[in-house]
Amino acid sequence: MFRVLHPKKDSYRYFIQGKTYQHWVDPRTQALKYHSDQVMDEFRIEVKGDQNPLKLYVLKSSGELVDTREFSFLPAKQNNLKVVIASCMDDQFPEVQKIMWNHVWEKNPDALFLIGDNVYADAHLDVLTHKKIKPGDGEAYRALITPKNLEGRYIQTRQDLLNFRMKKLIPTFSVWDDHDYGSNNGGEDFAYKSEVTKFFTQFFPVENLGKSFAEKGPGVSSVIRFSKVDVFLLDDRSFRTSQTHFGKEQSEWLFQNLNPKKLSVLVSGDQWFGGYHKFESFEGNQPEDFKNFLQKLKSKKAKVFFVSGDRHLTEIMKVAKKHTGFKTFEVTTSGIHANMYPGAFKRDPSPNQLIGVDGEFNFSTFTFHSGPSGKSVKSIEVESQGKDKVLFRKTLKITR
Ligand SMILES: [Fe+2]
Structure with a gap:
């Protein structure tokens, strides 16, 4: 499409x-x-x-x-599926975006995933409206957050981002986080939720493309089924309250669709195991719901791997066996071009971190290797690409 x-x-x-x-x-x-x-x-x-x-x-x-x-169309079998995952694409970084999107295209991935803050819809409304009001101006700035202006930012971003301008098109799948949603750290009660859902699905299609390939879930969630890997793009905004991260309906949809024979990549805009810092995360914001969610995952014996964005830093965290019934990982990759914050890990040390880099623009390339028999994914090669160099490369063994 x-x-x-x-x-x-x-x-x-x-x-x-x-x-x-x-x-x-x-x-x-x-x-x-x-x-x-x-x-x-x-x-x-x-x-x-x-x-x-x-x-x-x-x-x-x-x-x-x-x-x-x-x-090109995706080949039917993808024994070494290669995808790029990126988040946090602030359109006020014209020079950085040239370098970063060229890096993405050099990787020649089979598919591209944009996992939130693809549009900074509630930011830069001063630029959009040519008003001298800054986000720090409180009520006066908040008055600029209107459905019309949010749609304006979707248009502006679509015209500015270079991933839409590349000669070779890459199949692209997307989900939102708070800035695409139009409400910083927003949730279920956001006043313009239904309007912005329309903007998002118009600009970043979330569609049923056949039961064996891509299916839409609740909110703007979807599952993309590759031959060995299912990628669940989960909506962490539409149903979010102080008690729940994804809401009952979406969680049930996910559990029903988990296929224990395949690797399920669970993608959320904000972090899963982010209880170690004060910013948003499933573990930090809805700890009870998180515990129940993991319990359910464990009982499903699903082979899962976690991916997130939002943090404006990149890291791989180890996820202990006690959480999911086997050892797995969470990879956070953010932002491809956005404000970065050097020293973030010094301020908030990440206790289960395998490797991490702060203060550098980044996106990640994931290669899912399914071994000589080609039956199931045995390892995941993760490469974090920065502006001037590769930030790290790790091969993660998946043993379930
Ligand atoms: Fe962001």
Whole structure:
């Protein structure tokens, strides 16, 4: 599925060309809610046989060529699935983003996951509205947080972020955290929840693409099923209260969909095992719910691996056997281009940390190795990429 944002004054047609496949596509054009000068085109294609690599041509109805891109379909079997996971992409870092997104594309991943703070919707509203009001100005700034302005920030970010401008398209899956949600550290009671859910799913599709591949869950959650790995993108905002992180409905959906034969990568915007610091985390904010959640995971005998963003630092934490019934890990990777805070681990030492780096822009590449028999994932290679160098590389053995 493709989504293309463009000015309403032009109408676009698309031409797709594979090895033997050629097809014109007329998209379904969706209006935006508040910004009538822009529209979002949507179209899906299905091809027979191996057509990789394919080319996408974007043309105006007058016939003028606007853009060309390349893309490939995922191969059916992925014995060494390679994905990039990134979070916290503040659009006010134009120079850093050039370097970081080029690094992402150099890794040549099979898929890309954007796991929260993909849009700093509630930030930089002064820039959007050209008002001299700063986030520190309290009520005056909060008055700028309106559905119209939040949608404005989705548009602005979509136009600014370079991952949407790369010549080769990478299949991309997303979930939100608080800034995409439009409410810093926000939860279930956010006033514009239903409106912003529409913006998010319009700009970052969360869709049913067939039961064997991608399925939508409660809120903006989804599961993406690769041949050896299921990635659960969990919604840590829509159902969040002081008692619960994911809410009953979403947790049940997750437990029902866990497949003990595969590795389940559980992704949340904020940290899972983050009880060691004062910032947001499942363990720190809803400790009772967290305990019950782990108990349930343990009883399901699921083979799980935790991933998170949000912290504006990167680390690998060991998750002891007592929590999930076997030894596993949590990898935190954040932010690809955002404010970074050197000394974070000095201020809040992370007791179960295997390795970690603060103060450096980062994203992570995960390669899931399923061994010579190719049956199940045996190890995960994690590479944390910084702006000027690789920050660390670790191979994590998964023994369940
Ligand atoms: Fe962030």
